[in-house]
Amino acid sequence: MTNTQTSDFSQGSVSSNILRLALPMTVAQLINVLYSVVDRMYIGHLxxxxxxxxxxxxxxxxxxxxxxxxxxxxxxxxxxxxxIERGRGHLDKARQIMGNTFSLLVGTGVVLTAVTLLIKKPLLYAFGASDVTYPYADGYITIYICGSVFVMISLGMNQFINAQGFGRKGMMTVLIGAVTNIVLDPIFIFVFGMGVQGAALATILSQFLSAVWAVSFLRGKKA
Structure with a gap:
């Protein structure tokens, strides 16, 4: 890869390459916190x-x-x-590992969705829900878990972007989702009057866009 946005550890100093890769990843983690923070900020004004x-x-x-x-x-x-396989020049093996990971993410997401939908009521009550708070917890988690596959693809496949040295591209995966969530939250919560369900829907749509971005990049010529 010759793209200038990658961190090639065979060129330049190790410390500068680590810093160039670590900074975008650190910023991405901070941005990722915005999902829960923004949701709670808006819901706190219901x-x-x-x-x-x-x-x-x-x-x-x-x-x-x-x-x-x-x-x-x-x-x-x-x-x-x-x-490791890319470094060895075994590109087919590397692609196979990435494909297997994608399949595991999707498969596990489907299983988690099915299991959670089946046991969500006793589970939420076990976590301390009451008759007053359960409808809000149920409304949020039902929508969220139905889109959990997108969450898993976004988080899991983004690791493969970072693993190739595309720190800024990996940060973009998170940034796209966070910005979309900030924009959609007030629309769904207040304009459409969906409340906590709107917050969950905004989060899932945001993660869907992040997942599309990550998969599209990994399927492109740069990756």
Whole structure:
């Protein structure tokens, strides 16, 4: 690859290459926090139900963490193997690893969606939901989990962009989603009157765009 936006560790100093790759990844992690922060900022302004709605969304955090954990499991597990094979010049093997990772992300996302939809009520009550907060937790997690495949693809496949030295491109994956979420949140929550369901829908659509960006880049000529 000759693209100037990659970090080639065979050229220049190691410290400068690490810094060039680490800074965009660090910024991307900070941007990623915006998803939950922005959702809570807008939901906190819901008339008459802000406290209960925020509590309900908080109850969904363990489930969201499980989705994120599986995405990182496959993404962070597959991308180093991918990098090793690329370094050895085994491009077909590298592509196979990336393809297997994508399949695992999609397959696991489908399984998590099905299982969560089946047991969400007892699960949310086990996390501390009440009859007041359950409708908000249920409304949020039902939409979120139905789009969890996009979340997993976005998080997991972005690791393969970073693994090739495209730190800025990897940051763009997160930035596209975060900006879209900021724009869509108030529209769905207040304009369409969807409340917490609107926040979840905005998040999923944002992650869908991030997933499309990541997959499109990985299928392109630069990757």
């Amino acid at each position: 008339p008459n139900a802000a406290a209960d709605a925020l509590t309900g969304i908080g109850l969904t955090f363990p489930i969201i963490s499980i989705v994120t954990a599986f995405a990182n499991l496959f993404g962070m597990g597959g991308s180093p193997l991918f990098s």
